[in-house]
Amino acid sequence: MxxxxxxxxxxxxxxxxxxxxxxxxxxxxxxxxxxxxxxxxxxxxxxxxxxxxxxxxxxxxxxxxxxxxxxxxxxxxxxxxxxxxxxxxxxxxxxxxxxxxxxxxxxxxxxxxxxxxxxxxxxxxxxxxxxxxxxxxxxxxxxxYKHEEYKQNIEMLNRFESIAKVGTWEVNLRTKQMKWSDQTKLIHQVPLDYVPNLETAIDFYKEGYSRDAISNSVENAITSGESWQLELELVTAKNRAIWVKANGIAEFVENECIRLFGTFHDISHEMIIREDLKADVQDSKQRIS
Missing domain, CATH: 3.30.450.40 (GAF domain)
Structure with missing residues (x-):
C-alpha cells in the first residue's frame, strides 16, 4: 500500500x-x-x-x-x-x-x-x-471546529473584558507560570507582551495594607482553599495609583492547590463616586446639626 x-x-x-x-x-x-x-x-x-x-x-x-x-x-x-x-x-x-x-x-x-x-x-x-x-x-x-469555537469564545471574552473593564488572570502553581488577559495588562499599564509572575504581580499592590492583604489571601488560598474578594490600592507600571477589585479562587487536586485564578477590575471611578457620596452625606449631616 x-x-x-x-x-x-x-x-x-x-x-x-x-x-x-x-x-x-x-x-x-x-x-x-x-x-x-x-x-x-x-x-x-x-x-x-x-x-x-x-x-x-x-x-x-x-x-x-x-x-x-x-x-x-x-x-x-x-x-x-x-x-x-x-x-x-x-x-x-x-x-x-x-x-x-x-x-x-x-x-x-x-x-x-x-x-x-x-x-x-x-x-x-x-x-x-x-x-x-x-x-x-x-x-x-x-x-x-473546536479551534474556531475556541477562538470565537476568546474573542467574545476579550470584547466583554474591554467593555466591562474586567480582566482575568491565572497562575499554575506546578509550573509557576502566570497568565494575564489583555485587559488585566491594560489595567496594570504594561505592554501586551508582558510576562507576569506571582511575585511581581503582588508587588504592584501598594505597599502596606493592600500588599499585605493580597499576600495573606494568596497564602490562605493555597493552604486552605479560601477564595478572596478584595478592594485594594495598586500602583501601575506608569506609577498611576488606582483602586482595583481583585477576586481569586483556588483549584485543588488530591488536596494539592494546583492553580489560582480570578478576575481583576479597575474600580477607581467607582471609588471616586463613593467618596463623593460620603462627602455629600457628611455635608448633609453637618447642615442638619
Missing part, C-alpha cells in the same frame, strides 16, 4: 493548511483511482454542500455529472458505508465510489470519486484509501 506513505506526508505536513491538505489528498486519490473527479461535500440543513472539488473536467461536463454525483453521495450517506455505483445515459457511463464522513456515528459529510473514463470496478485498495481519508477528515474537521 504505497499510497499510505504519500497520504501520511500530506496529512502531517505542518506547512499546509487544512484546505490545502484536503485538496492534495483528493488529488492523490484521483491518481490512485485513475479518475477525473474527487469531491468532499458537507451535510447541511438544506442538503449536501460541496466543500472541495478537484476535477479535470470542463465546467460543462462537471455540471452534467453533478446531479448523479450528488444523488450517489446521498446513497453513500444512506448506507453509511463505503459504496460504489454507476450512472449511465445515452452517451456514457460514469463510475462512482464514496465513503461517508462520520463523527460519533453521525454523518457530517461524504468523500466521492467519479469518472467516465474508468471501466474497471473499484477495488478493496480504493475503499481502504477512502476509509483512511474519511477517518482523517472527520478527526481534523472536528478539531478545526
Amino acid at each position: 504505497e499510497y499510505v506513505s504519500a497520504f501520511h506526508n500530506i496529512a502531517y505536513d505542518q506547512s499546509l493548511t487544512f484546505d490545502n491538505k484536503v485538496a492534495s489528498l483528493l488529488q492523490l486519490g484521483k491518481n490512485l483511482f485513475n479518475v477525473d473527479t474527487g469531491m468532499v461535500a458537507h451535510v447541511e440543513a438544506s442538503g449536501l454542500t460541496v466543500a472541495v472539488l478537484e476535477t479535470d473536467l470542463s465546467r460543462q461536463k462537471i455540471n452534467k455529472i453533478r446531479p448523479p454525483l450528488l444523488a450517489f453521495s446521498e446513497e453513500v450517506l444512506e448506507k453509511a458505508q463505503s459504496t460504489s455505483g454507476r450512472h449511465s445515459d445515452n452517451k456514457s457511463t460514469s463510475l462512482f465510489v464514496g465513503a461517508p464522513i462520520l463523527c460519533h456515528s453521525a454523518a457530517i459529510g461524504v468523500i466521492v470519486y467519479a469518472s467516465s473514463r474508468r471501466t474497471r470496478p473499484f477495488s478493496h485498495r480504493h475503499l481502504n484509501y477512502l476509509e483512511l481519508f474519511s477517518r482523517w477528515y472527520s478527526y481534523e474537521f472536528v478539531n478545526q
Whole structure:
C-alpha cells in the first residue's frame, strides 16, 4: 500500500493548511483511482454542500455529472458505508465510489470519486484509501471546529473584558507560570507582551495594607482553599495609583492547590463616586446639626 506513505506526508505536513491538505489528498486519490473527479461535500440543513472539488473536467461536463454525483453521495450517506455505483445515459457511463464522513456515528459529510473514463470496478485498495481519508477528515474537521469555537469564545471574552473593564488572570502553581488577559495588562499599564509572575504581580499592590492583604489571601488560598474578594490600592507600571477589585479562587487536586485564578477590575471611578457620596452625606449631616 504505497499510497499510505504519500497520504501520511500530506496529512502531517505542518506547512499546509487544512484546505490545502484536503485538496492534495483528493488529488492523490484521483491518481490512485485513475479518475477525473474527487469531491468532499458537507451535510447541511438544506442538503449536501460541496466543500472541495478537484476535477479535470470542463465546467460543462462537471455540471452534467453533478446531479448523479450528488444523488450517489446521498446513497453513500444512506448506507453509511463505503459504496460504489454507476450512472449511465445515452452517451456514457460514469463510475462512482464514496465513503461517508462520520463523527460519533453521525454523518457530517461524504468523500466521492467519479469518472467516465474508468471501466474497471473499484477495488478493496480504493475503499481502504477512502476509509483512511474519511477517518482523517472527520478527526481534523472536528478539531478545526473546536479551534474556531475556541477562538470565537476568546474573542467574545476579550470584547466583554474591554467593555466591562474586567480582566482575568491565572497562575499554575506546578509550573509557576502566570497568565494575564489583555485587559488585566491594560489595567496594570504594561505592554501586551508582558510576562507576569506571582511575585511581581503582588508587588504592584501598594505597599502596606493592600500588599499585605493580597499576600495573606494568596497564602490562605493555597493552604486552605479560601477564595478572596478584595478592594485594594495598586500602583501601575506608569506609577498611576488606582483602586482595583481583585477576586481569586483556588483549584485543588488530591488536596494539592494546583492553580489560582480570578478576575481583576479597575474600580477607581467607582471609588471616586463613593467618596463623593460620603462627602455629600457628611455635608448633609453637618447642615442638619
